[in-house]
Amino acid sequence: MAPNETVIGDGVAAALGFLRADSSELTGQHPEHTFRTAPERLTRWQEAGADTAMFHGGLYAVRCRYAELGLSQLLPLDRVLVGAESRRVGAFGGFQHLNQGYRHLQMLAVVTMHGPMEGDTPHRPELALLDLLRAYAHDCLHYGSRRRYISVGGKPTRTQYGINFRRPAGQCYSAADPQGSRHTRNLGIVMEGACDREAQRITREAAVRAGIREPEDTMGRLAFRDMTGTLSADDVTAKLREELTGEEVGYVERLCRFQAGVSRRYPSFLGEFAPGEEENLHDLLLAAVISGDTRGLGAWLDDRHGPGTFSGVFLASSYFEPAALELSAQRSHQRGPHSLHHLPRPRTPPQEGAQAGLSFPRQRALMYHCNASAPSPWLDLIEALAAGGIPVGEDFPWDLYAHVVCELCSQHSTYHAAYLGELSPVSHVWVIWASGGFTYVMLRPCGAVDPTVNPVQREACTLFADHWPGHSWQFTDMLQD
Template sequence: MAPNETVVGMQVLQALAALRADSSELTAQHPDHAFRPAPECLVQWQAAGLDTTAFHNGLHAARARYAELGLSQMMPLERVLVGAESVRSGAFGGFHHPDQGYRHLQMIAVVTMYGPMERDTPERPELALLDLLRAYAHDCLHYGSRRRYVDVGGKPTRTQYGINFRRPTGQTYSAADPQGTPHTRNLGVVMEGACDREARRITRETAARAGFNAPDDVFGRFAFRDTTGTLSAEDVMTDPGGEGSDEAVRYVGALRRYETGVNRRYAVFLAEFAPGEEGDLHNVLLTAVVSGDTRDLGAWLDARHGPGTFAAVFQTSAYFTPTLDLSA
């Protein structure tokens, strides 16, 4: 079990245990890649002559920071599976590789080595280490966020994730954002943005301590700025072009979409509701995500924007609308 999970019913607990004992369903989604637990991957990189000190320093920094937020137990590094040694020509990995990330039912993070994947060690070690640190720091917050599972039709169903809620019948607390909007009223986007802001801050500080700098080439510069949270507005709007495999080009496209759809929207949210206090709201929000308790967050927002701000901003009327059983 993750540290802040609640499971209602022995049948749900047994189903989750079975899912978490077998990662083959997740790795089967990437049949071209070979996966190793992150500790084995790091040992392999070290044996090839790579210095992995920066990653381990970042891990210690993340552990100390997350304890401040109420998360005392980090995701076991053994439950992070790193894909590499791909048999697919031109395969390109990293944080924005398709279908990767933390999977809460299996309690496993599936990630890929940054850069060309037709090898067992990274072509660009500094970028790969920063990318892996960002992914781990990000997924640790997902792992440590409050969750509640109940039995619906014999399957584990999540009714709470952090400060977001879902009825057993499927209605969500907040609605999806309209396509193209620069702001957000969706709690999923807010929490994803908060997790990535924190992960990229840790990665940025780790890079600075290690003396890592942005590479001169376009792809490398985009990757470094992405993992360290230093992408400019011009970066987001500019097609980097440059040489690279089709997958590498698609990777940068996914990077830019994530920056626009998640990180930029979260930054706008903080500026909108906490001008001059963005860091304070970010801390209160992440603490609430870990604990699942929205009272302090609600009080913080109420003190600045009036009573009932949290519900007024995020709650959709559909959350209280019964779902008709059309199968009868």
């Protein structure tokens, strides 16, 4: 068990132990890469001539700093798997690689070697070591965060992570931020931002101690600034994007999305609620995430903004809604017209009974979002307007609308799909795309539920009707995770 985990109910600890005994479900998501534990990978790099002293000095800094925050036990290095030796031509790894990071159910971090991944050793050892240090410092905080698990439908279910909470029926304590927001009221964003801010600071200080300077080439410069928390909104320009090739393009796209969704919103939150005291609030947040105790953080915020600030800022209106009402809403979403028939049909046919509104059985294999991204179909129009003398205002959220991200299962075939909005409870707008271009469609929501779960605890699938197997409640990662 991780240091701040609590399990409630018979069989929960055993179920977690079963998940944590086998890494193949996670490494299997990257079949082209070869994974080795961090100590094994570091030994190979050192034998090839890389100086790993900077990384080990960074580990000492992590241990000292996190002990100050209340975390004395770090993620064991043999629970960190580093991918390299890839059979995929042009594979490019690092912190922003798809589907990597800490997975709490498996208590395992899956990361990749920064840079070209075809070999066993990095092309740029200094950057690869900095990237690994940043990922490890980041994942240690996830590992050490307070978690509470209960049994829901016979499966271990997380009801607390740090200072964020989830009810057994699925309601989250804080709601998602509005699209394009430059601020945040979402605890997931706040905690992720706090963890990465701390990891970047540790990495930045390690680079200074080792005398590692910012590379002069485009990709090296961007990666270094991302690792050390010195990336600005002006660093990624249209001209710069033209210089990128191969998988570097997708890597930078994900870097930009993370910057827009997390790295810029968190400092905005600190400046909003702790002007002049940003570092004090940052430390309080991290300590609370580790302990799971919000009392000190809440008192600090109340002293500056009035009683009940924490719940006033973060508590979603739906959090305490009765589960029966949630179920009624889910059932109402299942009524309505069938989905449009001009969409390509899934290659894997639905199981018998799906057309009658029944759900797919929950699959045993771990499922992950596709997370494939593409430049937004409306981006060309916006750029054409600007070229024609009708520029888009500075307030336009370029970082949000520059790309769309596929929400389907990573195993799906043919087209990708991203949700855009709701016209009515039975008519949702999606954009679908493949190599041939983009199409806007109105689709009925899926609404399927897991028949093996207690009715009052079921969650309706948020995808569209007749999608590929892999309901939204089956995914073990977050979209863009």
